[in-house]
Amino acid sequence: MSAPQTRPLGIGVIGCGEIAQLMHLPIIHELPQLKIAALCDLSRSVLDGLGDHYGVAARYRDYHDLFRDPAVDAVVICTFDHGPVVRAAIEAGKHFIVEKPLAFTAQEARPLVAAATASGLTALVGYMKLYDPGYRLALEKIAAIGRPKMIQVHDFAGRFDRYQQLYTQLRGQDVDAALIKAGQQEVAGRVATMLGCGHTAYADLYMTLLMLGSHDLAVLRGAFGVAETVSYAQAVGPTHLMAVLGFADRVPALLEVAFGAQYEWWDEWMTVHGEADEVRIDFQNPYVRNAAAIVRLREAAGEGPSERILPGTPETAFRRQWQHFIACVRGEAMPLTPLQGGLDDLELAERIIKALPARALNEAAA
Template sequence: MTSPVRLGLIGCGRIAQVAHLPAAEKAEGIKLVAVCDPDASVTGAVAARYGIGTVHNDHTALLAEPSIEAVLIAAPDRFHFDLTRAALAAGKHVLVEKPLASTVAECDELVALVRTGGLKLQVGAMKRHDPGLEFAHRFADAKLGQIRSFHAWYRIGSIRPGVEATLFPKVFDDDMRRHAETTFKVDRERYLLATHGAHVFDTVRFLLGDVKAVTAAHRGFGRDHAWNVLVTLASGVVGSVSITVDVAGDGAEGIEVFGATGQVAVRTHFPFFRRASDVWAYSLADGVATVPVLADTDAYERQVEAFARAVRRDLPVSPDAEDGLEAVRMIAAVEQSVVAGAEVLL
């Protein structure tokens, strides 16, 4: 790329500070030129840490800057739709944290805006840029033949807070912000399904294609929740997805896919270890198992670099707005199936 994409960050909270800001600082093809957050103390601290000269506390002021070509939206989920719509209206390319928006209707509107506006909209399901999952995607297309079954799982472990305390840098925050976010997350069941389902459902579609129907069951255990989902692909293949928060001890994430001529198993690490997923892949035709050894493994850095290439070279983004819509459609379908006790068609 001849020149880096000039990027503004909207939302300087926890995910921005532990993931997006460190990634943007070292990513090729990106120059972070402005930050925005309603909390002036947070924007000031973030700007000082990263040497950013332009600070805003109102997103409309950032979006009005003609020198900013694109924005990374890392605000809480409930703001994704309004901020993304405003950014597209201002002529900015957008990388927005997952989920794309809170409802299917909001996602539909954003998809329509992208189709008619000519701007890039990438959803921050960064695991598509995990080189282990990228390998599994290529292997599934080339070696598995007809897909016959799959199982995906996403389990959050009870030790996660301690792991985060070990890995995360100091986060600039205040008690008022934390209290406000806790209040908005009071519907813990819905919050957990949306925030974790957005990842695992996107991974299923990335490796296996579109989904036709889901049948879901849910059980709550106080603050803990578990979903088990029977998933029917557009191809007719049936597999399963489980989401559990919390399990005692360590968490786990992965997917196993079985085809007529091979199988692939993926174990995905906690993203802040910055490790590629472990992959074991077997091809019947070759008669061998493959275990790739992968470098350049920070999925957050790789996703923003891919976004920059898409903007500069007019390439497709991944995941795009339609992928974001389908993930939210699956979240909504699981909610509907749990209530109805029946299969829900997408």
């Protein structure tokens, strides 16, 4: 099961779109312990462009074929619908990182978590923010301020296009649009079934919570464990959610997630209010390399206030995640972001949406 340590770990990249091209492929390419062993995408032109660029001959349009390739020791799953690919990876005995969210519903995710655990494979959810040196530093500061009075997590994201244009991306025009649409509709059907008729109207809000907010649920969980209660939820807009969660020792957290704010800055932060001190983490746009989250500390200094800014060590969280993955495969570390956390977040996302008042499909957001 564990790969030989003398040669680089052969990585198959499944889904060669934006996040694979901007982060995973360049990092796998540059880390000496890894080798891009195979590529898989629906687009032949993307496969050929990236295969030529990275010198990878093994190019597959069906991930089942990639899993039969003996040069592939492990995979990173960067498709839209992860569940079926995760299942195939476990069946093929390949270690893997699956991009967030682990799946679209907790019901889909539960058997995946059980199968991954039973397999003994290294299986990580790609919650790269938990590997960010700024976040790790903030955890130490949070632990030092005692029981928080209040936690706030805010994620309005920002203009992705500003950062997308920093990179050259290959986009395929040769994928059957009907095939993509059918896949999206199939997922929408699974989500609607899970939400039930009273909450189907919140499908876009649920997807916002999964595609953007799952990072924030993971960041909260990484610091405070799994939320015990959801005492309030409000649909501020179709993709704008507010919720009040309760953690151990009745510590409350206000969560706000919105997609489409279009700010010129990246607007994602967590503030932890202690009795006397405050820790705030400002996350960076995920597409910025070599930039860690920034930690701001407000403390009492004698009779007055003080404020310190602690930039995390320059690093790309995605690179740290890959280094951790290598250590896990070698048996030198235990997964920091195991699949169970991805399931915990899906269960919480479902609880948050179901805490909203039931409403008919044609009712506009409040």
